Amino acid sequence: MKLHCHRPSLAAAFQTVSGVVPTRTPKEILKNVKIQAAGGKVTLIGTDQEVGIRYEVPGIEVGVGGETLVPTSRIISILRELQDESVDLEVAGDAVWVRSGHSEFRLSAIDPAEFPPVAAFEEKAYHAITGRALRAAIRRTIFATDVESTRYALGGVLVELATDKIACVATDSRRLALMETVCRTEGNVKIENAAPVIPSKAMTLIERSIADDEAEVHLAAHTNHVLVRSGNSTIYSRLVEGRFPRYRDVIPKDATVTVDMVVGPFYSAVRQAQIVTDEESRGVDFAFADGMLTMKSQAADIGASTVQLPISYTAEPITITFDPRFIADFLKVLEPEKTIQVRLIDGDSAAVLRAEENYTYVIMPLSRDR
Numbered sequence: 001m002k003l004h005c006h007r008p009s010l011a012a013a014f015q016t017v018s019g020v021v022p023t024r025t026p027k028e029i030l031k032n033v034k035i036q037a038a039g040g041k042v043t044l045i046g047t048d049q050e051v052g053i054r055y056e057v058p059g060i061e062v063g064v065g066g067e068t069l070v071p072t073s074r075i076i077s078i079l080r081e082l083q084d085e086s087v088d089l090e091v092a093g094d095a096v097w098v099r100s101g102h103s104e105f106r107l108s109a110i111d112p113a114e115f116p117p118v119a120a121f122e123e124k125a126y127h128a129i130t131g132r133a134l135r136a137a138i139r140r141t142i143f144a145t146d147v148e149s150t151r152y153a154l155g156g157v158l159v160e161l162a163t164d165k166i167a168c169v170a171t172d173s174r175r176l177a178l179m180e181t182v183c184r185t186e187g188n189v190k191i192e193n194a195a196p197v198i199p200s201k202a203m204t205l206i207e208r209s210i211a212d213d214e215a216e217v218h219l220a221a222h223t224n225h226v227l228v229r230s231g232n233s234t235i236y237s238r239l240v241e242g243r244f245p246r247y248r249d250v251i252p253k254d255a256t257v258t259v260d261m262v263v264g265p266f267y268s269a270v271r272q273a274q275i276v277t278d279e280e281s282r283g284v285d286f287a288f289a290d291g292m293l294t295m296k297s298q299a300a301d302i303g304a305s306t307v308q309l310p311i312s313y314t315a316e317p318i319t320i321t322f323d324p325r326f327i328a329d330f331l332k333v334l335e336p337e338k339t340i341q342v343r344l345i346d347g348d349s350a351a352v353l354r355a356e357e358n359y360t361y362v363i364m365p366l367s368r369d370r
Helices: 007-020 072-081 131-139 200-209 263-275 324-331
Strands: 002-006 032-038 041-047 051-056 060-064 066-071 086-092 095-100 103-108 126-130 156-161 165-171 175-182 184-186 197-199 216-221 225-230 233-238 257-262 284-289 292-299 303-310 318-322 339-344 351-355 359-363
Touching (some): 002 007, 007 032, 007 041, 007 051, 007 072, 007 086, 007 200, 032 060, 032 072, 041 060, 051 200, 066 072, 131 165, 131 175, 175 324, 197 200, 200 225, 200 233, 263 292, 263 303, 263 324, 263 339, 318 324
Antiparallel strands (some): 002 060, 002 086, 032 041, 032 066, 041 051, 051 233, 126 184, 126 216, 156 165, 156 197, 165 175, 216 225, 257 339, 284 292, 284 318, 339 351, 351 359
């Protein structure tokens, strides 16, 4: 195999594929990336056997086709440190040679025969969604997953599929994020799994693979796995096992009061209130009263804080205790100038935060007996 490559493009490709390469695994072969050169195309393949990616690298001249494995961290370090715009890769016998300018590296060539395959995207029927819409849906939900939960379904994002829209949902049982957006279908889509739960690792990889906001991302859901085509990437992922909660049942329908708030000032105030908290005392009291939101926090051995934010509020006073991290997670994925609605029932019921009509965030209050 002989390749002449644009170094920055190759480095970026390896960086993307490295997102699935495990750092610790009993299968040493999985620490490598497979380079496959055939038909004038070069594809990088990485997998941890749960999530896999195929990345077609642009701007490579294929002198001689073939395939090999290279150690991921080592090749990324080489490509990062080289200075020239081009780099040559050659497999000769039991060695992979990397040459650029006055530098030359020899790495051991590893037989790719035992490397697990990663499926290509050959689907004729699938859902299509713009890169911008899918990126927003992932960013606005993935933070609410619970990757450490023994309830496996909470470690992924539920993707509800319909013919004209999708809904992404994530929850860790203390808060819930729901984002809905339009899509279209291509071909005769027979949905084998209308509500797959995709692991957060795969969703992060999908979000990072979106290079063009206007280009479509194609998603094909099957009984046990999904395939996603995004730009130069094809991502394969097994689905998360377990039953996802009936999330629509926990979204409060009736609010006693609704408060309009601007993201930027609210986010700043929440971050200030978060400073004087610790692991034992996470709660901050949010007191909504006439024209003012007052946030009070107190932690032993640290101190106390009071942060006030003028708001448009004329209803009966309500004090509700939140973990400020959960409020901040919602606010930081929104534009600072955006206006949101905070919908409250009382000091003991879940609150609903809404941004536009398609983004809903539910947060459970903490007990004030802390």
